[in-house]
Amino acid sequence: MRKWAAIAATAALLAMTTAACGKSNNNASTTPPSSEAPASPGGTTTASGEDAETIYKAQCIACHAADLSGGVGPKLTDVGARLSTDELSTRIHNGGGGMPAFKGTLTDDQINTLVNWLSTKKG
Numbered sequence: 001m002r003k004w005a006a007i008a009a010t011a012a013l014l015a016m017t018t019a020a021c022g023k024s025n026n027n028a029s030t031t032p033p034s035s036e037a038p039a040s041p042g043g044t045t046t047a048s049g050e051d052a053e054t055i056y057k058a059q060c061i062a063c064h065a066a067d068l069s070g071g072v073g074p075k076l077t078d079v080g081a082r083l084s085t086d087e088l089s090t091r092i093h094n095g096g097g098g099m100p101a102f103k104g105t106l107t108d109d110q111i112n113t114l115v116n117w118l119s120t121k122k123g
Contacts, residue, residue, distance in 0.1 A: 044116040052117030055110050068121065073099060078123030088115045
């Protein structure tokens with residue numbers, strides 16, 4: 001009986017974690033970025049000054065972890081060595097393989113910022 005309870009608890013946790021993928025982080029700062037905002041180390045900044053790491057933390061961290069080590073989603077520490085910028089863009093826009101589509105959730109500028117940042121992750 002304990003085995004089934006543990007399986008049920010694990011399934012519930014997985015379902016909650018999967019449901020969190022692609023959801024906005026409502027606890028994120030509501031302070032709008034300045035147009036002169038510098039990129040953080042390793043970050044890429046959009047025309048509006050939004051940093052790739054800020055976008056990642058708000059949209060991707062639930063599935064790919066704070067350190068890009070993966071979890072529900074695959075690790076991203078070497079994604080730039082595995083996927084081209086076009087492949088990264090397509091995956092973020094359209095989703096696939098369990099990942100939700102972010103077209104309509106993120107702007108093209110935000111997606112391009114993430115793509116440029118992730119393409120530098122070579123492992």
